Amino acid sequence: xxNFNRRFFLRIFFFSSVWFxxxxxxxxxxxxxxxxxxxxxxxxLMLAPPSQYQISLAGVFRFIPFFLRQSLHGxxxxxxxxxxxxxxxxxxxxxxxxxxxEGSARILFANTISLLPGTLSAELHGNSVTIHTLDxxxxxxxxxxxxxxxxxxxxxxxxxxxxxx
Amino acid sequence: MVPVKKNMDILYHSGTLLILxxxxxxxxxxVGLIRFPDIYTRLHALxxxxxxxxxxxxxxxxxxxxxxxxxxxxxxxxxxxxxxxSASCHLIARSAMQKNIQPWTR
Amino acid sequence: xxxxxxxxxxxxxxxxxxxxxxxLRGPTAADRMVTAQLFGTCGVAILLLLSTGMxxxxxxxxxLVFALLAALTTMTFIRRTxxxxxxxxxxxxxx
Numbered sequence: 001x002x003n004f005n006r007r008f009f010l011r012i013f014f015f016s017s018v019w020f021x022x023x024x025x026x027x028x029x030x031x032x033x034x035x036x037x038x039x040x041x042x043x044x045l046m047l048a049p050p051s052q053y054q055i056s057l058a059g060v061f062r063f064i065p066f067f068l069r070q071s072l073h074g075x076x077x078x079x080x081x082x083x084x085x086x087x088x089x090x091x092x093x094x095x096x097x098x099x100x101x102e103g104s105a106r107i108l109f110a111n112t113i114s115l116l117p118g119t120l121s122a123e124l125h126g127n128s129v130t131i132h133t134l135d136x137x138x139x140x141x142x143x144x145x146x147x148x149x150x151x152x153x154x155x156x157x158x159x160x161x162x163x164x165x
Numbered sequence: 166m167v168p169v170k171k172n173m174d175i176l177y178h179s180g181t182l183l184i185l186x187x188x189x190x191x192x193x194x195x196v197g198l199i200r201f202p203d204i205y206t207r208l209h210a211l212x213x214x215x216x217x218x219x220x221x222x223x224x225x226x227x228x229x230x231x232x233x234x235x236x237x238x239x240x241x242x243x244x245x246x247x248x249x250x251s252a253s254c255h256l257i258a259r260s261a262m263q264k265n266i267q268p269w270t271r
Numbered sequence: 272x273x274x275x276x277x278x279x280x281x282x283x284x285x286x287x288x289x290x291x292x293x294x295l296r297g298p299t300a301a302d303r304m305v306t307a308q309l310f311g312t313c314g315v316a317i318l319l320l321l322s323t324g325m326x327x328x329x330x331x332x333x334x335l336v337f338a339l340l341a342a343l344t345t346m347t348f349i350r351r352t353x354x355x356x357x358x359x360x361x362x363x364x365x366x
Contacts, residue, residue, distance in 0.1 A: 021237045021241050071216060071217055078210050079189065082200060083196060115213060120209050132205045191312075194309070218312070229323065249341060261301050
């Protein structure tokens with residue numbers, strides 16, 4: 001129960017920050033803001049119950065530069081292929097089995113794949129992700145494993161434990 | 166007074182540079198949307214290129230604004246667009262797969 | 272009024288206008304719908320640039336709503352229009 005209260009306050013803090021960013025320093029806006037934040041926190045707990053995994057702050061700080069670098073690579077890669085005179089595409093489908101548990105970790109994984117260079121998550125079935133790639137010559141596996149590792153660190157999931165189970 | 170102004174100028178101009186860096190990404194996203202052969206490759210082009218372009222524009226404008234409130238709001242908008250477009254991209258690709266639309270191959 | 276930002280916004284405008292060509296060509300409904308995503312990101316960028324260019328912070332909020340609407344449009348399209356009719360290879364799962 002203590003844990004539950006802590007998570008409720010974390011969500012209140014999160015939604016209050018969003019409200020603050022949206023409305024700025026205008027204090028009268030909190031007449032609407034306080035009920036809105038409370039309702040949003042309650043609803044979010046109902047719709048997305050807290051998972052057993054905790055987000056690691058150190059993991060977030062390692063994830064952000066990784067994500068920015070990879071999506072920049074992805075953008076440059078697409079730009080090169082779109083603007084070149086020759087046809088540089090060699091698309092194909094590959095299947096990847098992830099050790100990430102069901103829920104937010106897997107959803108974050110599937111969504112971030114689409115921002116990595118040359119990969120796009122086309123289907124998610126259990127722990128298997130179908131990935132469409134722009135070029136079968138790209139180092140897709142290394143990129144995806146890197147992403148998987150970063151998300152596991154973000155949610156404090158240990159890869160060894162998940163592999164054995 | 167003068168050093169402060171100079172500092173602001175540097176921030177402003179690097180912001181301009183970042184925005185200028187972002188524009189080609191938008192243009193190549195559109196070129197990809199027109200040129201690429203099937204729905205999947207077009208999704209690649211738009212999702213990746215436009216989000217990187219928006220990232221550059223957002224960080225450029227944030228540097229130029231010189232205000233933390235505006236910077237936070239710009240970053241929130243970028244984050245929202247990132248989540249929205251990667252989710253829509255996945256949804257469209259999944260529906261296309263379920264409709265048995267075959268990916269174009271070389 | 273900053274002419275520089277307005278010019279940047281004008282440079283982005285063709286990116287959307289040319290993208291409209293994809294709506295004409297298709298061939299599938301999804302290809303047309305991808306243009307909604309273009310409107311989402313490119314339109315937001317134009318609004319943000321205009322917000323600085325015209326010195327009007329309200330445009331930031333409009334950009335925020337625009338981003339939300341673009342996502343909702345695509346999701347509604349997938350769930351209501353495009354998903355139901357067609358051969359289903361797998362069961363329907365929320366992922």
